[in-house]
Amino acid sequence: MWNYNQKVMDHFLNPRNVGEIEKPDAEAEVGNMSCGDALKLFLKLDDQERIAEAKFKTFGCASAIASSSALTELIKGMTLDEAAKVTNKDIVALLGELPEEKMHCSVMGMEALQAAIANYQGTAATGNDDDHEGRIVCHCFGVTDAKIRKIAKENKLRKAEDVRNYSKAGGGCGCCLDQIQEILDGLWKETDSAPLASASKTEAGGGMSFVQKVLKIQEIVEKEIRPLLEKDGGNIELVDVQGNVVQVRLKGRCAMCHASSVTLENTVQARLREYVSQDIVVKNVR
Amino acid sequence: MQNKRVIYVDNNATTAVAPEVFEAMKPFFCDLYGNPSSIHSFGGQVAAHIEKARGQLAALLGAEPTEIIFTSCGTESDNAAIMNALHLCTKKRKIVISKVEHPAILNLGKELERRGYQVVLLPVDTKGRLDMERLEELVDDETAIVSVMWANNETGNIYPVERIAEIAHRHGALFHTDAVQAVGKIPMKLAEKHIDMLSLSGHKLHAPKGVGALYVKRGIRFRPYIIGGHQERGRRAGTENVPGIVALGKAAEIALAGLEEEITRLSMMRDHLERKIMAAIPSVRINGDTESRLPNTTNISFEYIEGESILMLLDEHGICASSGSACTTGSLEPSHVLRSMGVPYTAAHGAIRFSLSRSNTMEEMDFIFEKLPPVISRLRAISPYWGK
Numbered sequence: 001m002w003n004y005n006q007k008v009m010d011h012f013l014n015p016r017n018v019g020e021i022e023k024p025d026a027e028a029e030v031g032n033m034s035c036g037d038a039l040k041l042f043l044k045l046d047d048q049e050r051i052a053e054a055k056f057k058t059f060g061c062a063s064a065i066a067s068s069s070a071l072t073e074l075i076k077g078m079t080l081d082e083a084a085k086v087t088n089k090d091i092v093a094l095l096g097e098l099p100e101e102k103m104h105c106s107v108m109g110m111e112a113l114q115a116a117i118a119n120y121q122g123t124a125a126t127g128n129d130d131d132h133e134g135r136i137v138c139h140c141f142g143v144t145d146a147k148i149r150k151i152a153k154e155n156k157l158r159k160a161e162d163v164r165n166y167s168k169a170g171g172g173c174g175c176c177l178d179q180i181q182e183i184l185d186g187l188w189k190e191t192d193s194a195p196l197a198s199a200s201k202t203e204a205g206g207g208m209s210f211v212q213k214v215l216k217i218q219e220i221v222e223k224e225i226r227p228l229l230e231k232d233g234g235n236i237e238l239v240d241v242q243g244n245v246v247q248v249r250l251k252g253r254c255a256m257c258h259a260s261s262v263t264l265e266n267t268v269q270a271r272l273r274e275y276v277s278q279d280i281v282v283k284n285v286r
Numbered sequence: 287m288q289n290k291r292v293i294y295v296d297n298n299a300t301t302a303v304a305p306e307v308f309e310a311m312k313p314f315f316c317d318l319y320g321n322p323s324s325i326h327s328f329g330g331q332v333a334a335h336i337e338k339a340r341g342q343l344a345a346l347l348g349a350e351p352t353e354i355i356f357t358s359c360g361t362e363s364d365n366a367a368i369m370n371a372l373h374l375c376t377k378k379r380k381i382v383i384s385k386v387e388h389p390a391i392l393n394l395g396k397e398l399e400r401r402g403y404q405v406v407l408l409p410v411d412t413k414g415r416l417d418m419e420r421l422e423e424l425v426d427d428e429t430a431i432v433s434v435m436w437a438n439n440e441t442g443n444i445y446p447v448e449r450i451a452e453i454a455h456r457h458g459a460l461f462h463t464d465a466v467q468a469v470g471k472i473p474m475k476l477a478e479k480h481i482d483m484l485s486l487s488g489h490k491l492h493a494p495k496g497v498g499a500l501y502v503k504r505g506i507r508f509r510p511y512i513i514g515g516h517q518e519r520g521r522r523a524g525t526e527n528v529p530g531i532v533a534l535g536k537a538a539e540i541a542l543a544g545l546e547e548e549i550t551r552l553s554m555m556r557d558h559l560e561r562k563i564m565a566a567i568p569s570v571r572i573n574g575d576t577e578s579r580l581p582n583t584t585n586i587s588f589e590y591i592e593g594e595s596i597l598m599l600l601d602e603h604g605i606c607a608s609s610g611s612a613c614t615t616g617s618l619e620p621s622h623v624l625r626s627m628g629v630p631y632t633a634a635h636g637a638i639r640f641s642l643s644r645s646n647t648m649e650e651m652d653f654i655f656e657k658l659p660p661v662i663s664r665l666r667a668i669s670p671y672w673g674k
Binding site for chain 1: 590591592593594595598599602611612613614617618619620631632635667668669670671
C-alpha cells in the first residue's frame with residue numbers, strides 16, 4: 001500500500017539506537033497509544049553539551065519507527081542549538097522521502113526532540129506551546145489552530161488534506177477539514193500579499209514593458225493554462241489585457257461548469273500571478 | 287519483496303481464482319465472445335451458459351435461479367438492495383443497519399442521511415455481537431429496511447440473520463443481508479429463510495474480481511439500480527460480464543460440493559493457529575465471538591505494538607495478512623469494527639486478521655507460527671509500552 005523506499009525499509013528493519021538510557025540528560029515522550037503513534041526519546045550529552053548518545057522507543061508503523069531511527073542518527077554529535085533547529089524535513093531528507101500520508105511520523109520525531117531539549121533547559125518547548133496554545137480545531141486528535149498554522153508555514157502547506165498528512169488533524173471524523181482550509185486560506189492570504197522577499201518566477205511585474213507583459217501572458221495561457229483545461233474538456237481564449245486586468249473567455253466544458261470561478265482563480269489567475277505579475281486580476285468575459 | 291514463496295492468509299480481502307474456474311472462463315474471451323442478446327446463434331448460444339451459471343449459484347444459495355441478478359460486485363449489490371427498498375416504500379424514511387457493516391453499507395447510509403433519510407446504527411458488544419434488544423426497540427413502522435451482514439469481514443462474526451429478518455418483517459420492513467463474506471463458507475438454504483435480499487461477491491469465493499450477484503426473493507419487487515438495456519430480465523442493465531458470470535457459477539458449484547468438508551478443515555487449521563499463538567505469545571486477545579464465527583477467520587490483537595509494522599515484518603517472510611490499525615485503514619482511525627466493539631486502544635492498533643481458504647495448509651499454519659513470535663518480540667522490544 002505504501003511503497004516505502006529502501007532507506008525507510010532499512011531504518012524500519014534495522015532501526016538504529018533502539019533502547020533507553022538509564023539516567024538520561026534529556027528525555028521526552030510524545031504521542032500516545034490512542035493516536036497509534038508514540039515516541040520516547042532519550043539523550044545523553046557530553047561536557048560540551050553535544051548529543052553523545054540518543055536512544056528511542058517507538059509504538060507505531062514502519063514510518064514511525066524509521067523516522068525515530070533516522071532522527072537519532074541525525075542528531076548524534078549535534079550541539080543543542082543545532083538540534084533545536086532540526087525540522088521534520090531533515091528527518092525526511094535522511095530517509096529520502098515518506099508517503100504524504102505518513103509525514104506526521106516525521107513531525108512526531110521533531111516534536112520529541114524539541115520537547116527533550118526544552119525539558120533539559122527547563123523551558124516550555126516551542127512545540128508543546130502550540131499543542132496547548134490556541135483553540136482546538138481537530139477534536140479527534142487534539143490539534144490546535146496554532147499548531148496547524150505552524151506546520152503549514154514550515155512545510156508550505158496550502159490544502160487541508162496536506163495538513164492532515166503532517167499532523168493527523170482532519171483524519172478522524174473529518175468535520176474540521178473545512179475549518180482547517182479556512183485557517184490555511186487566511187494564513188496564505190496574509191503571507192501572499194506581503195512583498196516578495198526573494199527572487200521568484202515573477203520579475204516584480206514592473207520590469208517588463210506592456211508588450212512584453214502581454215506576450216508573456218499569451219505564452220503562459222498557451223503553454224501552462226490551456227493544456228490543463230483541455231485535459232478536462234475545457235478551453236480558454238485570451239481576449240484582452242488592460243493594465244493589470246486580463247480578460248479571458250473560458251470555453252468548452254469550462255464555460256458551463258459550476259466551478260469555473262474556482263478554475264479562474266486557482267488555475268488561471270494563480271498561474272499568471274506566479275509567472276507574470278502578482279498584481280494581475282483575471283476576469284471572465286462571455 | 288524478494289521472497290518467492292507467498293503464504294496467503296488474507297482471503298477475506300480476496301481469493302485466488304481457482305484453476306478449474308479459470309479454465310471454465312477461458313472460452314468466453316476469444317471463442318464464445320458473442321453478445322448473449324444477439325439474434326445470431328453465435329451470440330445467442332452464450333445466453334445458455336449464463337443461465338447455467340445462474341443455476342449453479344442458485345444451488346449454492348438454496349434459492350431459485352430466477353431470484354438471482356448478476357451484478358459487477360458486492361458493493362453494487364448492496365447499493366441496489368438498499369435503494370430498491372427505499373423505492374418500494376417511499377413513505378418510510380428510516381434505515382436500520384449495524385455499526386459493523388462494510389463501508390459499502392455504512393457510507394451509503396451517510397449519503398442517504400445527507401439526502402434526508404434517517405439512518406439508525408445498531409450497537410454491538412465487546413465480542414461484536416448485536417444487541418438484539420436494541421434492535422427490537424429501534425425497528426418500527428417507519429423502517430423501510432433493516433440491513434445486517436451475515437458475517438463480518440474483520441472478526442468473522444456470524445449474525446443471526448433469520449431472527450433479524452423476522453423482527454424486520456413484524457414491523458413491515460424489508461430485510462437485506464450483505465453476505466459477501468458468508469457465501470461459499472457456510473450453508474445458506476435461502477428457500478427456508480425469510481431474507482428478502484442478499485448481496486454476494488465473486489472474488490471472495492475463488493471467482494475473479496468484477497462480478498457479484500444480488501438475490502431478491504420471489505415476490506419482492508425490484509426496481510433496477512443500473513438502468514439501460516434489458517439484460518437480466520430488465521433488472522440490471524449492461525452487457526453481461528460473461529466470463530465473470532460463468533466463473534462465478536463454476537466457483538459456486540465447487541464451493542457447494544466441498545462445503546461441509548471445507549468448514550471442518552478450515553476450522554481445524556484456524557483453531558490450531560489460534561491456540562498455538564495464544565499459548566506462546568503473552569498479551570494477546572481474540573477479537574470477536576468465538577462461538578459464532580466463520581470457520582476461516584481469526585482476528586488477534588497483539589498488545590502494545592502496531593499493526594502495520596507487524597504486517598510489514600510478516601511480509602518479509604512472505605506472509606500476507608491484514609490489520610485494523612489506523613495506519614492500514616486508509617483513514618487515521620483504527621477499524622470502525624474494533625472501535626464499535628470497544629476494543630481498547632492498547633489492542634485495536636495491534637489487531638491482525640488471518641483469513642484462510644482452501645489453498646492453505648496445516649504446514650503453512652506451522653510456518654506462520656514459527657515466524658510470528660519473533661516478529662512480536664522484536665516490535666515489543668522497540669515499544670515504549672512493553673516491559674512495564
